[in-house]
Amino acid sequence: CGSDNLINCMTGCLLHGRYHEMAPNIVPMDxxxxxxxxxxxxxIINMPELKENPFKERIVEAFSEDGDGNLSFNDFVDMxxxxxxxxxxxxxxxxxFKIYDFNTDNFICKSDLEKTxxxxxxxxxxxxxxxxxxEKVIEEADMxxxxxxxxxxxxxxxxxxxxxxxxxxCLKNYQMxxxxxxxxxxxxxxxxxx
Amino acid sequence: xxxxxxxxxxxxxxxxxxxxxxxxxxxxxxxxxxQQEPDEDEEEDNKGGRKGRGKNETKQEKKPDEKxxxxxxxxxxxxKKKKGSSSSDSDSEEEPITEEELAKLKEEVExxxxxxxxxxxxxxxxxxxxxxxxxAQLFVEKFEGALGKGKxxxxxxxxVMMTKKWMKFQRDFENFKTAxxxxxxxxxxxxxxxxxxxxxLYFWLLVFCFEQLSTFIILWLQVLMGKPYGTxxxxxVPRAEERxxxxxxxxxxxxxxxxxxVLFYGYYNNQRTIGWLKFxxxxxxxxxxxxxxxxxxxxxxxxMARNANEEGGGDDTSFNFSWKMFTSWDYxxxxxxxxxxxxxxxxxxxxxxxxxxxxxxKEENIHLTRFLRVLANFLALCxxxxxxxxxxxxxxxxxxFALEGLDNYGWWERNEVNMVMSLLGMFCPTLFxxxxxxxxxxxxxxxxxxxxxxxxxxxxxxxxxxxxLMDEINLKLEEEKIVKYNMTIWEASLYNGTIPENATAPPIxxxxxxxxxxxxxxTMVGQEFVRLTISDTMTTYITIIVGDFLRAVxxxxxxxxxxxxxxxxxPSYSEFDISGNVLGLIFNQGMIWMGSFYAPGLPAINxxxxxxxxxLQCWAVMCCNVPHExxxxxxxxxxxxxxxxxxxxxxxTLPAVYTIxxxxxxxxxxxxxxxxxxxxVISETLENDxxxxxxxxxxxxxxxxxxxxFILLMVLSIYYLNATSKTYKEANLDLKxxxxxxxxx
Numbered sequence: 001c002g003s004d005n006l007i008n009c010m011t012g013c014l015l016h017g018r019y020h021e022m023a024p025n026i027v028p029m030d031x032x033x034x035x036x037x038x039x040x041x042x043x044i045i046n047m048p049e050l051k052e053n054p055f056k057e058r059i060v061e062a063f064s065e066d067g068d069g070n071l072s073f074n075d076f077v078d079m080x081x082x083x084x085x086x087x088x089x090x091x092x093x094x095x096x097f098k099i100y101d102f103n104t105d106n107f108i109c110k111s112d113l114e115k116t117x118x119x120x121x122x123x124x125x126x127x128x129x130x131x132x133x134x135e136k137v138i139e140e141a142d143m144x145x146x147x148x149x150x151x152x153x154x155x156x157x158x159x160x161x162x163x164x165x166x167x168x169x170c171l172k173n174y175q176m177x178x179x180x181x182x183x184x185x186x187x188x189x190x191x192x193x194x
Numbered sequence: 195x196x197x198x199x200x201x202x203x204x205x206x207x208x209x210x211x212x213x214x215x216x217x218x219x220x221x222x223x224x225x226x227x228x229q230q231e232p233d234e235d236e237e238e239d240n241k242g243g244r245k246g247r248g249k250n251e252t253k254q255e256k257k258p259d260e261k262x263x264x265x266x267x268x269x270x271x272x273x274k275k276k277k278g279s280s281s282s283d284s285d286s287e288e289e290p291i292t293e294e295e296l297a298k299l300k301e302e303v304e305x306x307x308x309x310x311x312x313x314x315x316x317x318x319x320x321x322x323x324x325x326x327x328x329x330a331q332l333f334v335e336k337f338e339g340a341l342g343k344g345k346x347x348x349x350x351x352x353x354v355m356m357t358k359k360w361m362k363f364q365r366d367f368e369n370f371k372t373a374x375x376x377x378x379x380x381x382x383x384x385x386x387x388x389x390x391x392x393x394x395l396y397f398w399l400l401v402f403c404f405e406q407l408s409t410f411i412i413l414w415l416q417v418l419m420g421k422p423y424g425t426x427x428x429x430x431v432p433r434a435e436e437r438x439x440x441x442x443x444x445x446x447x448x449x450x451x452x453x454x455x456v457l458f459y460g461y462y463n464n465q466r467t468i469g470w471l472k473f474x475x476x477x478x479x480x481x482x483x484x485x486x487x488x489x490x491x492x493x494x495x496x497x498m499a500r501n502a503n504e505e506g507g508g509d510d511t512s513f514n515f516s517w518k519m520f521t522s523w524d525y526x527x528x529x530x531x532x533x534x535x536x537x538x539x540x541x542x543x544x545x546x547x548x549x550x551x552x553x554x555x556k557e558e559n560i561h562l563t564r565f566l567r568v569l570a571n572f573l574a575l576c577x578x579x580x581x582x583x584x585x586x587x588x589x590x591x592x593x594x595f596a597l598e599g600l601d602n603y604g605w606w607e608r609n610e611v612n613m614v615m616s617l618l619g620m621f622c623p624t625l626f627x628x629x630x631x632x633x634x635x636x637x638x639x640x641x642x643x644x645x646x647x648x649x650x651x652x653x654x655x656x657x658x659x660x661x662x663l664m665d666e667i668n669l670k671l672e673e674e675k676i677v678k679y680n681m682t683i684w685e686a687s688l689y690n691g692t693i694p695e696n697a698t699a700p701p702i703x704x705x706x707x708x709x710x711x712x713x714x715x716x717t718m719v720g721q722e723f724v725r726l727t728i729s730d731t732m733t734t735y736i737t738i739i740v741g742d743f744l745r746a747v748x749x750x751x752x753x754x755x756x757x758x759x760x761x762x763x764x765p766s767y768s769e770f771d772i773s774g775n776v777l778g779l780i781f782n783q784g785m786i787w788m789g790s791f792y793a794p795g796l797p798a799i800n801x802x803x804x805x806x807x808x809x810l811q812c813w814a815v816m817c818c819n820v821p822h823e824x825x826x827x828x829x830x831x832x833x834x835x836x837x838x839x840x841x842x843x844x845x846x847t848l849p850a851v852y853t854i855x856x857x858x859x860x861x862x863x864x865x866x867x868x869x870x871x872x873x874x875v876i877s878e879t880l881e882n883d884x885x886x887x888x889x890x891x892x893x894x895x896x897x898x899x900x901x902x903x904f905i906l907l908m909v910l911s912i913y914y915l916n917a918t919s920k921t922y923k924e925a926n927l928d929l930k931x932x933x934x935x936x937x938x939x
Contacts, residue, residue, distance in 0.1 A: 052533035053525065065319065074320035083525065087314070094317045100520065116519060121541045129548050136515040136551065154520075161517045 012077075019076050022047070027073070039076070041069030054119040055099055059083075062098040089159070097154045109148040110134050303337050306330045413456050413794055415473060427709040428863045429454060429461055436707065447608075448721045457724070457795030460717035460863035466878075474883075476865035476875045483791045487847050490787065494840045501833040518543060563634060570632040574647050577625055581618050582654045588614045589662035596666075611662075612729040615655050619730075620737060623648050623774055642834065645777060649838060652781050653845070659726075660788075660849050663719060667857065670715040674861060677712045684710055714863040716792045719853075723789025724796055730782060731803045738814050742768050746818035768819055775811070776835055784842040791850050 020027045022043045028035055041060050050056040061069045063079040071079065081087060082095050098104075102112045113134040117125065125133070141149055141157040149157075310330050313323055422429075431439045431454050444450035448457075455461055468475050522540050527533050592611050595603055606613070626647045630640050746767055753760045760766065782800070790796045854873060859866040866872045880889045894900070 048528050052527050052530060054523065054537075074324075078320045081314075091315055091317060096520065113519065117544075120519065120523065120537075121544060122537050124541045125544065129544070132548060132551070133515055133519070133544060137519055140513050141516045157513050157516050158520060160513060161521050 015077055015080060016073070018047070019073055036072070038070040038072045041071075044069070044071055044076075054122075055116075058099045058102065062095055067104060090155075093155050093158050094151075096158065097151050100154075107148040107150055108154060110138065113137055299337060303334055306334045310334070413798070415478070416456055416462060416468075416475065418469070426463060427707075427711065428463065428867075430707045432709075432711050433705075433707045448724050453717060453721065455795075457793060458717045458720045459792045459794070459865075460714040460860075462865040464865050464867045464869075474879065477879050479794075479865045480872065480875050483850075486790070487787065487843075487850075490843055491840075494836060494843060498833055498836045498840065501836060514547060518547060566632045566634065570629050573629050574626060577622060577629075578647070578650055578654060581622060581651060582658060584618065585611075585614060585655055585658040589658065593662070593665065609725075609729070611659070612726055615659065615726070616729055616733040618655060619652065619778075620733060622651050626651075645834075645838070648774070648777050652777065656781070656784070656845075663722060666718065667715045667853075670713040670718060670860075671858070673713045674715075677710065678861060681710055681712075712860055712862045714860045715857075716860060716864050720789060720793030720796070723785060724793050724799065727782070727785055727789070727796065727799065727803070730778075730785075731807070734778065734807060735810065738810055742814045742818040777838075780835070780839050780842055783839065784846040787843060788846040788850055791854070 019039070020029065023039055026039070027037055041057065041064075044050065044060050045056040050059065053059065057069065059079065060071060061067055063075050063082075064071050065075060082091055097108070100112060100116055101108055102115045103109070114130055117130055117133055138147060138149070141153050143153045143156065144150065310327060313327055313330075316323065318326075431451060435450060438444050439450035441450065445452050452458075453460070462475060462479060464476055466476065467473060518540075522543065524536060527536055588610050592607075595607055623644070626644055630644055633640065633643070635643065749760045749767060786796055786800050855871065858870055859868075859872050861867055866875060869875065869878075880892055
């Protein structure tokens, strides 16, 4: 591997190591045969990076293929790469929208906002305060006046937020890369250049 | 057809020459190439020469498919494979490549490259990205080879290779630059405790960079090439001071041996060239001094411009609640205690915002608020005036002490000025904080008022200090005349009347330590600044240790046996004081800028101080501070801090420039000794080192008749640029409004 790929190789091995150690009996070390292995959501939300996050279930569900939270290794890598520092803002916005959309109807409606707020404050606000906040959010961000936030509204609002990209919505140290690396027969210089 | 045959060749060549390919890759590659060729066959037959474009379009249709349609994609690929396998090897006729086809092929290759570059931005599943990437990469590799065959193959291949190497180099350089940022890991550690601190740490980095420049060049050159210590009178400790030259007290005061070292202006010789390289020391001293200031201006303004771009249009509070809801959680938190703190602070912030919103819907008592604000401003002004007078008083007193001889007084009298300035800097900001609670402003606005007042305080102090220095400089200049007179007498006494006056005589060897020395006002100025910096540093350390660490220890251990809850009431743990620390940094930098011309060693001392302060602060933040209760966006203040830095830069260069231009340098110390004004070194260089026509051109160019119109032109262009930027901003806002109204049906 070249120097760039060396970082990718190492990160790839690290991630695979993490994935494997959660369920050593199920996850194989050798990925040449492209095995169809998925880890259940319960294991993943217990990872130290996600454990304290109030949105951990939603995060895992957003990256799973069928929305139920079971991640294959590719999905696992996807999750870390989007959450990393190197991911571009647009990509983060897309996934952030998915995460906050609790009922997966492609809109963030009032009930989604209420759930988000309850998770953020651990249900310490009164019902009146919750209603006030949700109304204010819709008032501020809803452009097309339908009483809920479409992706365009969300993106418009989040792109102006100064804190969104920097160091907050990201997890430690996992760089963005495309994987072929964790198993020797997949090593390929040219293809890993991205 | 020729192309297809060549492509196959190129494809095979690539896979053969690639030393690392394994069976898997080869097979897949061949599969895909077989897959691509028949597609091109079809398109060629149908669309006459539009090579891979058809395939490209089908690819683009595939893109918006979501995860569930991946199976459809695979099926499509299999279908294509089946179709294509029959006609893959049928044709082998030759065909020349036309210019048109070549250009189109190039276009497609570029498109594929763009796809590869933007692939990471697509919200697809990993598997899909991998497949698309592989296809695109193979396409690019094959066709790049093929494109080369024809005219200018070698050149094209070479160009491609150079582009690749250049991109790799750029990537490595970025990695290297990131690795070089000192403290990057430390910054990330701290983030999880309180995100807002990051901006302070960035500041350290920025300031750090300024320093590196000026010191090391001159210092090392002088040390390497100049005459060593003890060879010249200006480089030696005078006989009278020799006894105490190495005492710690003297060294701490930066007199004695430290005074006659590379650290200060006085050490440098005024010899025009030194060493075997004929290095022009005085000229370089002058140019480096002026150059670093110019560079600092450039860096500050460039950073401001960059920050201004990022801020963009739009106002602060338009998405208050939305941002609180969606961006307040810190994803770096992994510690349960920190998480608890974070939940609490988020809840508090929501409650505050709710209360504010509810109050906004009520009416407020304007008159009372206005009265309170006027009162607060009055009190602040009183404080400022008081501190200014105090410093003036203290400086006058220290001059009196100096006249009567400093040995009669103890440590406090000798360091009175520095201590008073540091103490004022410690206590007045707290006072301003108390006053600002009367005003009832929004936290960000209150922060700005606070910063403005502290700024005025420091400025007043600094300028009083400088005026006092000016008085001392004048005193020293007077002293110089006396010393000059005494020196002629002393020289005459050496010859002891053996040789009549007005005749040349062989110089008598005198030990450099015995030569009577003129007072060196430049070194004195340098010393004052160095002392000020050191006392500032000490104050900072003591504040951190006492104010943060000891306070935390006290609260933690005495909480068990105290009447009220120390942790939640007074004094509680300290928060990280952003404004105080940032201002302290900015002022420290201002002092360095002011003093570095006269004490070239000062930036080196500052680098050391920044490093130690940084680690001390980091440690204090991690162990003694609690996160802020109010979470407001300090990032918007970034440009505000840079604007202050710029202002300070301007103000600190004024005194230095004034002294360079209007005060004569000392006659026996420093690189400009003997000249009437310091900047004469430039005209001297122009006369001696450049051809004569250069000097003429320069003298024409520096004619006021030319310079004044030039200045006028610059003022006009500033006005013009300002006007155009205003119109652009207005046009921007108009467009935004239109966009909003278009969105609403």
